[in-house]
Amino acid sequence: RVLFRSLYRVTLEGGDLDYIKTLIPLFARCIMLCVVLSFVCTLYILNMEMKPRNKAIALTVSWLPLLFTLFSDLGADLDAHGQYNFLLFIVINLPLYISAGSLRFCWSFYRPNVWRYLKALGAFLFVMFCIFLICLSRVNARWDKGLNGVRIVPKVDQCRLERHGIPWHGFLPPRVMNFWSGSHDCPKNEQFSRVEGTELIIECDEPEAKVELFPDFHTERPYFKDHPYRPHYGNQTVWKTVPGRSKMAVPAEQLIVHCGSNTDFHLSFVPRTEVLNRVQAVHSRAEMQNQSKPTMNVLVILMDNVARPVFHLKMHHTAAMLEQLNRTGDSEVFQFMRYHAVGFNTERNTQALFLGQTEHLEEKTEIWKDFYDNGYVSTSVYAECEDWYRTFIHRPPSNFDHDANYAFCHTDYHPITNPFGNFQGPFSLRPRCIDGRYVHRFALNYLRQSMRQYRGYPHLGFAALEEGHEGTMEILATMDEDFSLFLKELHDSGELDHTALFIMSDHGNHMSPFEVFTAVGKQEHYLPFLFAVLPKRFLDKYPEARKNMLSNEQPLVTSFDFFHTVKALLKLPEFGGTDTEPLGVRTVTADAAGITKWGTSLFNRMPLGRTCATENVLDCVCIPEDTSFLN
Numbered sequence: 001r002v003l004f005r006s007l008y009r010v011t012l013e014g015g016d017l018d019y020i021k022t023l024i025p026l027f028a029r030c031i032m033l034c035v036v037l038s039f040v041c042t043l044y045i046l047n048m049e050m051k052p053r054n055k056a057i058a059l060t061v062s063w064l065p066l067l068f069t070l071f072s073d074l075g076a077d078l079d080a081h082g083q084y085n086f087l088l089f090i091v092i093n094l095p096l097y098i099s100a101g102s103l104r105f106c107w108s109f110y111r112p113n114v115w116r117y118l119k120a121l122g123a124f125l126f127v128m129f130c131i132f133l134i135c136l137s138r139v140n141a142r143w144d145k146g147l148n149g150v151r152i153v154p155k156v157d158q159c160r161l162e163r164h165g166i167p168w169h170g171f172l173p174p175r176v177m178n179f180w181s182g183s184h185d186c187p188k189n190e191q192f193s194r195v196e197g198t199e200l201i202i203e204c205d206e207p208e209a210k211v212e213l214f215p216d217f218h219t220e221r222p223y224f225k226d227h228p229y230r231p232h233y234g235n236q237t238v239w240k241t242v243p244g245r246s247k248m249a250v251p252a253e254q255l256i257v258h259c260g261s262n263t264d265f266h267l268s269f270v271p272r273t274e275v276l277n278r279v280q281a282v283h284s285r286a287e288m289q290n291q292s293k294p295t296m297n298v299l300v301i302l303m304d305n306v307a308r309p310v311f312h313l314k315m316h317h318t319a320a321m322l323e324q325l326n327r328t329g330d331s332e333v334f335q336f337m338r339y340h341a342v343g344f345n346t347e348r349n350t351q352a353l354f355l356g357q358t359e360h361l362e363e364k365t366e367i368w369k370d371f372y373d374n375g376y377v378s379t380s381v382y383a384e385c386e387d388w389y390r391t392f393i394h395r396p397p398s399n400f401d402h403d404a405n406y407a408f409c410h411t412d413y414h415p416i417t418n419p420f421g422n423f424q425g426p427f428s429l430r431p432r433c434i435d436g437r438y439v440h441r442f443a444l445n446y447l448r449q450s451m452r453q454y455r456g457y458p459h460l461g462f463a464a465l466e467e468g469h470e471g472t473m474e475i476l477a478t479m480d481e482d483f484s485l486f487l488k489e490l491h492d493s494g495e496l497d498h499t500a501l502f503i504m505s506d507h508g509n510h511m512s513p514f515e516v517f518t519a520v521g522k523q524e525h526y527l528p529f530l531f532a533v534l535p536k537r538f539l540d541k542y543p544e545a546r547k548n549m550l551s552n553e554q555p556l557v558t559s560f561d562f563f564h565t566v567k568a569l570l571k572l573p574e575f576g577g578t579d580t581e582p583l584g585v586r587t588v589t590a591d592a593a594g595i596t597k598w599g600t601s602l603f604n605r606m607p608l609g610r611t612c613a614t615e616n617v618l619d620c621v622c623i624p625e626d627t628s629f630l631n
Contacts (some may be wrong), residue, residue, distance in 0.1 A: 001065045008069050012353055014079035021344055028516045031085060035092045043100065076420045076427070084471070087422055088513055091177075092116055112183060114243070127334045132171075139170035143309050143520075144337075147323050147531075150553070152337045154361025158611045159338060159556040159622035164519035169473060169512070170313060170458035177472035178429045184478055189436025193257040193264045200266070204244035204259035213238040214254035217406040226508040254407040265435035266408045267442045269419035275377055275401045279457055282375030286576065294374055294458035294576035296538070297451065297499040299490075299568065302353075304346060306476060307508030307524035308339070314477045317484035322503075323529060325487065329498050331533050334549045338556045341507035342617045349506035349528075350392040352559035356567070356599065359614070361394060367566050370458040372399035374576030379450040381463040383443045384426040385409035385419065389466060405447050410434045426466045427511070438464050440479045444486045451495055458576070471511040500569060501533040504562070523621045530562065532602070538574065544604040545583035555606040556622060558615050568601040 011027040011034075012593045035329040045277040070089065073082025078533035089273045104122075110117030144152040145165055152161055158254045169177075175184070193202045193209075202209050212496070242248065244259065246424065250268050257264045270502055283293045303311075312319055351357065354365040366389075372378050379402040382388040389396055408414060408426075412434045419425045426432065432439040447461050468476045502508070514521035532549065571579035585604040598616045612620030 001062070004034055004066055004070045008085070009462060011581055012073045012080070012082050013086050014081065015597070017078060017345060020078055020081075024516060027085070030503045031089055032090070032352045032517075034089060035096065038063075039093070039096055039100075042097075055314075073273050076418055077423065082578045083422055088516070090167065091513060097437050117412075121552075135171055136166065139167055139356040141534075142312070142345075143331065144165050144171060146337055147319060147333065148326065150335065150337070150408060153554045155340065156554045157267075157556070157606075157608055160624070161338060161621065163537055164523045164621075166518075167309060167520050167524075168518060169310070169514050169521075174477065175474060178474045181423070181430045184431050184474075185434050186431055186433035186438055189264075189621065190262075191258050191264050192262065193266070198211075198250050198268075198270070199210040200248050200255075200257075200268075202242065202244070202246050202257055202259075206244045208259050209242055209244050209246070210258040211242055211251065212256040212258065217403045247503055248572075253402075255403065261434065265412075266406060267411060267446055269379075269402065269446055269453050271453040272401065276454075277458070278401075279375050279377055282373070283560065286375065288548075291578055292573035294376060294574065295498060296535075296569075296574040297377075297459040297461070298371065298462045298566070298567075298575070299447075299496065299499055300460075300463075301447075301501075301503050302464045303476070303503075303505045304464060304466055304469045305478075305507065305509050306505040306528065306531035308337070308527050309524055310315045310468070310473055310476070310509060311505070311529045313472065315480045315483070315595050317480045318487065319486045321484040322533070325491060325496070325533060328491065330491070331535055332536055332539055334532040334534070334547065334602075335532045336532075336557050337554055337555055338557055338616075338617075338622075339528060340558050340612070340621070341526045341528055342559050342615070344507070344619065345510065346506050347392045348618070349559050352598070352616075353399075353506065353562050355547075356560055356563035367563065367570075368400050368460065368462070369531050370567070370570050371575075372401075374458075374462040374570065375575070376458045377454045378460040379403075379448070379462070380405070380448065381443045381446050381461075383408050383464065384440050385414040389489055404443070408439065409444065410436075412496070421507045427470050429472045429475065431460060431472045431475065432467065438478060438482065440467055440481055444482060447487065448486065458565050468505065468509065468513065471509075471513065473509055473512055489520060496533065497537070499533075499535070500538075502531070502562070502566075503533070504530040505530065506559070526619055526621050531558070532565075542583040548603055548605045552602050552606050556612070556615065557602060557606065558599060558617060560615065561602055561606075562599075564599045568603050 007059060011025060015023075031588070041062055042059065045055060045062060046053065049059070058531045070082075070086050073080050074086065075081055076083045097404045107117060110120065116207045140163065154160060154162065175479055181311075192204050193200065194202070200211075202211075209341045236351070238252075240251070250266075251413065253270050254267055255266050255268075284374070286293055317349050322333050325331045332384070339350050342347050342358070346478075347356050351361060354366045354368070355361060356367075357364045368378055368380075378400045380400045381404045385405075385408050387396070413424075414426065415421075415424050415433055424430070434442060443463050443465060447463050451459050452462060465479065467479045490499065507528050508524040509515055509521075510525050515525050568583060569577075571577040573579075583601075590631060612622055
């Protein structure tokens with residue numbers, strides 16, 4: 001008990017992210033030793049010659065101090081993270097006790113004949129080993145597979161990519177990691193109100209209904225600066241009393257309708273006259289200067305904490321839809337098999353993606369502002385109650401016309417206390433729901449509405465989705481069908497004919513036990529996914545770009561390259577630029593301020609000799625570079 005308590009307390013040490021990151025291997029070893037100690041102690045007591053009542057007392061006496069230690073810290077942040085330690089302890093213990101219980105149960109049938117028991121056990125293990133080998137060949141074959149049967153080429157230029165060990169998560173049936181957490185469906189909620197177009201329709205059986213209007217996120221951003229995770233919007237909402245059955249123009253993008261004790265939450269897109277006036281003014285100035293108005297949209301969708309192999313494992317419908325889009329002849333889909341994260345977590349990767357730099361940030365402008373200045377309507381949806389830009393880029397975004405961040409502070413999804421726990425919140429291993437509907441549906445619907453409402457105007461849309469940000473890698477699958485439908489709607493509506501779409505993650509899973517205990521899990525942590533979906537007619541105009549994009553699917557590419565790819569689009573007439581030089585032949589020039597500039601556009605052929613060291617990648621999974629951190 002003393003040794004268990006000492007080891008487990010080591011795993012509870014807190015600190016900043018960089019410090020905790022260095023301690024993860026130590027935490028993993030200590031938790032494994034705690035599991036072994038508790039398991040051996042329990043087996044020893046169960047096999048002692050004593051009455052059942054005395055065994056129960058002995059087990060209780062031995063486990064009570066252990067439970068007291070386990071429950072001493074149930075926090076869910078960097079300083080107090082015991083909830084994650086406790087969950088990992090249970091997840092490892094569970095299969096151990098199930099296996100031991102099964103062996104003991106079988107032994108009760110064969111106790112008179114030990115040899116017969118051993119033969120039966122050997123036969124069972126042989127059959128299981130054969131099944132394992134069959135499954136292993138399939139799992140290994142699936143790990144390096146992409147869309148349309150494309151596979152990772154093992155050696156390209158300076159980066160040899162080899163799978164480090166067995167991808168154990170590929171063996172697990174769906175839901176096995178969190179089967180005990182309950183249904184993956186949101187609880188049913190009978191709605192009595194709905195939004196149709198720009199009209200709110202209320203069908204409440206009470207004489208009166210109340211409409212609670214949420215504040216706009218732009219207005220509340222200063223409040224988020226001081227309360228980044230615990231906004232109490234109750235005092236900042238505006239209440240209206242209306243007849244129980246009524247219709248009205250949607251009074252705010254984010255609102256709750258109250259009918260007695262029942263509530264309906266709505267996130268709707270409401271266009272603004274001042275946005276149209278600004279965009280039209282930019283276009284008028286462009287016409288006066290004989291410049292082109294932008295005609296193409298840009299859509300960037302980021303799924304946090306998802307590795308490329310995990311995307312293909314959990315997002316079957318979405319992968320199939322991307323393959324179908326590639327077959328339609330209207331769009332072409334590019335996949336980047338060696339897309340490599342440049343840092344451990346979201347912060348450094350976000351800076352590389354949207355600033356093109358991880359140092360001297362004060363001297364850089366994020367790409368959103370460039371689109372804003374070119375006359376784009378800009379929309380941001382970050383599906384978490386956090387000022388994402390201030391947290392990771394360390395300043396508010398330069399220019400977004402619409403930002404739906406505040407809607408995701410709803411307490412169904414983001415509880416005021418312990419918002420980052422394992423059972424509710426944006427890191428939960430249970431479904432993320434608001435008012436009986438998946439959180440991602442609100443985000444995707446908001447993005448679709450923004451494109452509909454401003455149809456005819458160039459649109460920049462960005463969405464960050466958090467379904468992948470949890471340890472079981474199961475919640476991501478709840479988004480699969482909805483996201484594939486979202487892509488289908490974009491195609492069927494014709495939006496993809498004039499949209500550059502990027503679907504990506506910033507890094508792989510760093511919350512999974514597979515990342516903690518296996519080399520391949522650590523490897524996947526630095527292998528996120530990146531897809532680019534571009535209109536065929538656009539690529540027909542720039543054939544060299546198509547050729548180079550295809551050639552870049554296998555070489556090492558990074559978040560910095562994505563930044564320069566989008567910057568390259570901004571120079572073209574289709575995106576409000578004035579550059580008539582074809583894509584694919586432009587080279588990246590040095591920064592005039594003398595700051596080292598990382599990355600190049602994916603529309604250019606990647607130069608030879610690229611390594612993690614030359615591309616400012618901190619931890620590298622390319623051989624022959626240093627991959628010792630995977631051990």
